[in-house]
Amino acid sequence: KNQVEQSPQSLIILEGKNCTLQCNYTVSPFSNLRWYKQDTGRGPVSLTIMTFSENTKSNGRYTATLDADTKQSSLHITASQLSDSASYICVVSAGQAGTALIFGKGTTLSVSS
Amino acid sequence: EPEVTQTPSHQVTQMGQEVILRCVPISNHLYFYWYRQILGQKVEFLVSFYNNEISEKSEIFDDQFSVERPDGSNFTLKIRSTKLEDSAMYFCASSGWGIGNEQFFGPGTRLTVL
Numbered sequence: 001k002n003q004v005e006q007s008p009q010s011l012i013i014l015e016g017k018n019c020t021l022q023c024n025y026t027v028s029p030f031s032n033l034r035w036y037k038q039d040t041g042r043g044p045v046s047l048t049i050m051t052f053s054e055n056t057k058s059n060g061r062y063t064a065t066l067d068a069d070t071k072q073s074s075l076h077i078t079a080s081q082l083s084d085s086a087s088y089i090c091v092v093s094a095g096q097a098g099t100a101l102i103f104g105k106g107t108t109l110s111v112s113s
Numbered sequence: 114e115p116e117v118t119q120t121p122s123h124q125v126t127q128m129g130q131e132v133i134l135r136c137v138p139i140s141n142h143l144y145f146y147w148y149r150q151i152l153g154q155k156v157e158f159l160v161s162f163y164n165n166e167i168s169e170k171s172e173i174f175d176d177q178f179s180v181e182r183p184d185g186s187n188f189t190l191k192i193r194s195t196k197l198e199d200s201a202m203y204f205c206a207s208s209g210w211g212i213g214n215e216q217f218f219g220p221g222t223r224l225t226v227l
Contacts, residue, residue: 034215038156041221042221043117043204043206043218043220044204044218045218046215046216046217049215089156099144099146099161099163099168100161100169100171101146101148101156101216102158103156103157103158104155105154105155106155
């Protein structure tokens with residue numbers, strides 16, 4: 001069964017600190033892996049998309065890594081800001097057409113001052 | 114900046130009634146999607162739509178559900194006979210050409226079935 005597991009479930013950090021979120025997946029056939037940010041009550045917003053052949057991708061203060069052999073990914077946030085408080089969701093694209101997205105439960109990040 | 118819009122933002126209906134959720138995808142996008150998120154749970158894929166037909170659908174997307182692109186701009190999700198467990202946030206998304214293209218999500222419609 002296609003699954004995406006994330007850890008930790010929640011995280012509290014001080015403003016300015018760095019953090020790393022983890023994702024493990026068992027999805028077949030694998031197309032690509034995405035990280036999304038979701039604010040409460042809003043739609044997810046894409047941060048990064050990585051295909052099988054990519055092992056790192058950055059978007060500003062967000063850096064995602066992918067190890068397709070071990071089926072693991074991480075999202076590193078540097079110099080956190082209060083506005084980074086949100087749910088960060090690991091999403092794997094699956095299915096023959098590659099359009100079905102399998103979502104993890106997300107890591108809830110709280111950044112405090 | 115172009116964005117996906119959804120209407121209504123909140124829909125309340127009685128169990129057994131039909132509802133239609135509406136979405137206006139980004140104008141030059143070709144792929145359209147519906148997702149749902151039950152309160153406190155993860156986002157779940159329902160269906161993808163391309164070239165006026167369903168591309169993929171999940172087990173959730175049973176005969177109770179249907180999608181349509183009635184004109185050049187709207188994309189709708191119809192739930193024929195709503196159940197209590199259909200209460201959720203429904204997100205529409207769209208993407209440009211290519212399977213790996215970024216999906217842009219709308220703000221969602223919160224459906225409450227009483």
